[in-house]
Structure formats: C-alpha cells, structure tokens
Amino acid sequence: xxxxxxxxxxxxxxxxxxxxxxxxxxxxxxxxxxxxxxxxxxxxxxxxxxxxxxxxxxxxxxxxxxxxxxxxxxxxxxxxxxxxxxxxxxxxxxxxxxxxxxxxxxxxxxxxxxxxxxxxxxxxxxxxxxxxxxxxxxxxxxxxxxxxxxxxxxxxxxxxxxxxxxxxxxxxxxxxxxxxxxxxxxxxxxxxxxxxxxxxxxxxxxxxxxxxxxxxxxxxxxxxxxxxxxxxxxxxxxxxxxxxxxxxxxxxxxxxxxxxxxxxxxxxxxxxxxxxxxxxxxxxxxxxxxxxxxxxxxxxxxxxxxxxxxxxxxxxxxxxxxxxxxxxxxxxxxxxxxxxxxxxxxxxxxxxxxxxxxxxxxxxxxxxxxxxxxxxxxxxxxxxxxxxxxxxxxxxxxxxxx
Ligand SMILES: Cc1cc2nc3c(=O)[nH]c(=O)nc-3n(C[C@H](O)[C@H](O)[C@H](O)COP(=O)(O)OP(=O)(O)OC[C@H]3O[C@@H](n4cnc5c(N)ncnc54)[C@H](O)[C@@H]3O)c2cc1C
Numbered sequence: 586x587x588x589x590x591x592x593x594x595x596x597x598x599x600x601x602x603x604x605x606x607x608x609x610x611x612x613x614x615x616x617x618x619x620x621x622x623x624x625x626x627x628x629x630x631x632x633x634x635x636x637x638x639x640x641x642x643x644x645x646x647x648x649x650x651x652x653x654x655x656x657x658x659x660x661x662x663x664x665x666x667x668x669x670x671x672x673x674x675x676x677x678x679x680x681x682x683x684x685x686x687x688x689x690x691x692x693x694x695x696x697x698x699x700x701x702x703x704x705x706x707x708x709x710x711x712x713x714x715x716x717x718x719x720x721x722x723x724x725x726x727x728x729x730x731x732x733x734x735x736x737x738x739x740x741x742x743x744x745x746x747x748x749x750x751x752x753x754x755x756x757x758x759x760x761x762x763x764x765x766x767x768x769x770x771x772x773x774x775x776x777x778x779x780x781x782x783x784x785x786x787x788x789x790x791x792x793x794x795x796x797x798x799x800x801x802x803x804x805x806x807x808x809x810x811x812x813x814x815x816x817x818x819x820x821x822x823x824x825x826x827x828x829x830x831x832x833x834x835x836x837x838x839x840x841x842x843x844x845x846x847x848x849x850x851x852x853x854x855x856x857x858x859x860x861x862x863x864x865x866x867x868x869x870x871x872x873x874x875x876x877x878x879x880x881x882x883x884x885x886x887x888x889x890x891x892x893x894x895x896x897x898x899x900x901x902x903x904x905x906x907x908x909x910x911x912x913x914x915x916x917x918x919x920x921x922x923x924x925x926x927x928x929x930x931x932x933x934x935x936x937x938x939x940x941x942x943x944x945x946x947x948x949x950x951x952x953x954x955x956x957x958x959x960x961x962x963x964x965x966x967x968x969x970x971x972x973x974x975x976x977x978x979x980x981x982x983x984x985x986x987x
Pocket of ligand 1 (some may be wrong): 600715717718719720723724726727728732734747760762763764765811880971972973974975977978
C-alpha cells in the first residue's frame with residue numbers, strides 16, 4: 586500500500602505525482618525497455634522511441650525544472666515535490682529520466698549562476714545540455730576535489746584551456762562517459778589550465794554552445810545498464826570560447842563551482858535511485874503475490890516474506906534520508922555541506938542495487954530473463970555505483986569533510 590507519510594502534501598502535489606506516475610508507466614517504462622535492447626547508435630537515431638519520450642516530457646511542462654516552479658507552494662513543499670517527481674519518473678526508466686533531466690536546463694543553470702544574459706541566450710534554444718567534466722585518463726582524478734591528485738601539477742588535463750586576450754581556447758577532449766554527450770547542443774564544460782602549478786584544480790568553467798567552430802562528437806558508448814542514456818565524447822580542436830560563456834575561473838572558484846555541481850548531481854542521483862529501488866520492490870512484491878510454488882503464492886513462504894520486508898525497509902530508509910537531505914539543501918541558507926549529498930547518493934544507489942538484487946532472487950530464474958524487469962533494474966542500478974563519482978571515492982571525499 587502506498588501511504589503518504591510526508592507532511593505538507595497538498596492535493597495539487599498528489600495530482601502532479603499521479604500525472605508523473607501515469608507518464609512513467611504508460612510512456613517511459615515501455616520506451617525504456619525497447620531502448621534497452623537497441624544499440625547505442627540506434628537509441629539516438631531518428632525514429633527511436635527516445636524522441637517521443639522527450640516530446641512527451643516537454644509537453645508535460647517538466648523540461649528545465651518547470652514542474653516545481655509553483656509560487657503557491659512553500660520552499661519545503663517545492664523541495665518535496667521535486668523528490669516525488671524524480672522518484673516517480675525514474676521508477677519508469679532512470680536512463681530515460683536522466684536524459685529528460687538534461688533537456689533545456691542551460692537557462693536554469695545560467696539563472697542559478699546569476700547570468701540573465703546566458704539565460705536569455707540559451708532560452709532561445711531547444712536542446713540537451715550536458716555536464717562535461719571527466720576525461721580519458723581522468724575520472725576520479727578530476728571528480729575528487731578533496732584528494733591530493735586534484736592539486737598535483739604533474740597530472741595534466743586531457744582538455745587544455747588557455748587564455749587568449751579576453752577569450753579562451755580549448756584543445757583536447759572529454760570522456761566517452763559524458764551523459765548526453767553525443768546529443769547535447771550545449772554543456773557546462775570544466776577545463777583545467779594547461780601547465781598550472783595548481784594542477785587540475787585550476788581551470789575555467791563555461792556554459793557554452795557546441796556549435797562553435799572546432800567542437801565535434803564521438804560515437805555513443807555501449808554500456809551494461811541505463812542504456813537509454815546516451816554517453817559520448819566531445820572533442821575540442823582549437824575552440825575559441827568568447828568570455829561571455831565563462832561562469833568562473835581560477836584555483837579558488839573552479840573547484841567550488843565543481844563542488845556545487847557535484848552536490849546537486851549527487852542529491853539528484855539519490856532522488857532518482859530511490860525510484861529504481863521502488864520499481865524493484867514493487868515488481869518483487871507483485872510477483873510474490875502471484876507466483877505459486879509449494880502450493881501457495883511464494884509470499885506465503887517465510888524466506889520470501891522476510892526478504893520482501895527487508896526490501897521495503899531499505900527503500901523506506903533510503904527515501905527518508907534522501908528527502909531529508911534534499912529538502913534541507915533547498916531550504917537552508919547555502920544548502921547542505923557536500924558530505925550529506927554524497928551520503929544521499931551513495932546510500933540510495935547502493936540501496937537500489939541491493940533491492941534490485943533481491944528482486945532477482947524473489948523472481949528466481951524468471952528474474953534472470955528479459956521477460957521481467959528485474960535484471961534491467963539491476964543493470965541500471967549497477968551503473969549508478971560509478972556514475973557521478975564512484976561510490977567509495979565519494980565516501981573518501983565526504984569523510985574528509987567530517
Ligand atoms: C552512467 C554514467 C554516467 C556518467 N555521466 C557523466 C557525465 O555526465 N559527465 C562526466 O563528466 N562524467 C560522467 N561519468 C563519469 C564518472 O564520473 C566516472 O566514471 C567516475 O567518476 C569514475 O571514474 P573512472 O570511471 O575513470 O574510474 P577511475 O577513476 O579510474 O577509478 C577506478 C577505481 O580506482 C579507484 N580510485 C581511483 N582514484 C583513486 C584515488 N585517488 N584514491 C582511491 N581510490 C581511487 C576508484 O575508487 C575506482 O574503484 C559517468 C559515468 C557513468 C558510469
């Protein structure tokens with residue numbers, strides 16, 4: 586049974602939740618299953634179900650965070666509704682939701698950075714905006730802003746930035762892991778200065794369009810889970826970036842902007858993977874009530890019953906933790922410190938992974954087949970343990986802030 590345990594849930598918020606649940610079940614889930622079986626090239630090709638989902642998401646008015654921009658709601662209600670929307674849509678298909686979440690977010694990022702000029706510039710475009718940080722040879726090096734490698738001048742960036750008068754020149758590339766990288770028309774690009782004595786920590790952050798001369802894209806990456814989510818390299822060949830697209834630079838501001846971005850991304854990952862854990866729990870409960878072995882529905886066997894209770898408990902704890910962190914981040918001045926966001930991400934993704942694993946056990950052999958969703962949820966959750974910071978790395982980073 587689905588109880589509304591959260592205080593302050595209005596009828597309007599329930600209605601938005603129900604709309605999300607319908608869209609997740611009727612549109613995202615079947616499209617996500619179809620996309621999961623396609624090649625990475627086919628996922629983004631013309632005619633793929635991906636485009637219908639993005640159109641539907643836009644038609645619902647959710648693109649760019651619009652669903653929670655209701656002035657009648659208190660800041661706490663807005664933050665709670667945001668958690669609910671992300672959980673519902675990610676329960677439909679998390680890889681698809683992450684793609685939808687990139688749609689038309691550049692104006693929102695510009696506004697949050699106090700840049701109305703860029704909000705206007707990107708508001709006139711209709712496109713995905715990616716976050717381009719990691720590089721070939723630099724994953725944790727460039728994510729882990731608390732670790733010594735981040736400030737080791739012997740570690741050189743794969744995307745090199747240099748000042749050129751008032752403007753900047755970029756040369757090199759970002760990793761094949763950039764979510765939406767092949768599709769994005771713009772991105773937040775983190776680029777370290779070449780030969781800085783401070784190492785990767787000294788750089789410039791741009792919110793920039795990708796139709797500047799010299800930007801090109803690689804092939805989409807094949808991966809184990811979240812296959813609806815495109816990943817792809819971005820190449821920069823002597824790209825002249827006008828200073829207008831700079832969000833901040835230098836060894837003080839550059840790591841701080843990254844920390845703020847990672848904090849937001851980690852909280853969002855927590856919210857999304859509560860959705861994946863719920864999908865796995867719902868699936869297992871439903872199956873256990875119907876599947877008969879030993880002369881009765883398997884839910885009547887004690888081992889299945891206690892496993893299902895364990896899944897329920899993990900889901901509830903993850904949801905409570907993530908909501909508490911997300912609501913505090915949205916309502917406290919300055920938000921929560923980084924370690925809370927990391928904890929929400931690590932806990933929720935680990936929970937989704939464990940609950941999806943349990944779901945496979947409850948389904949027995951059926952859980953291993955494409956006929957049922959359990960194995961896909963397991964693969965989707967498995968990918969999340971590395972996405973937006975490998976979990977043990979995030980633990981190290983968070984621990985240094987305790
Ligand atoms: C689904 C998905 C989506 C992603 N989306 C994006 C995106 O949108 N944009 C983007 O820029 N990147 C993205 N990434 C990249 C992601 O951030 C990196 O994969 C992640 O940070 C880990 O880096 P890596 O894969 O290079 O692993 P590595 O850094 O090579 O780590 C390998 C192992 O070594 C350990 N390790 C590495 N360094 C240290 C250290 N200093 N101390 C202790 N242990 C260490 C790690 O814990 C890990 O177990 C995405 C990744 C995935 C899987």
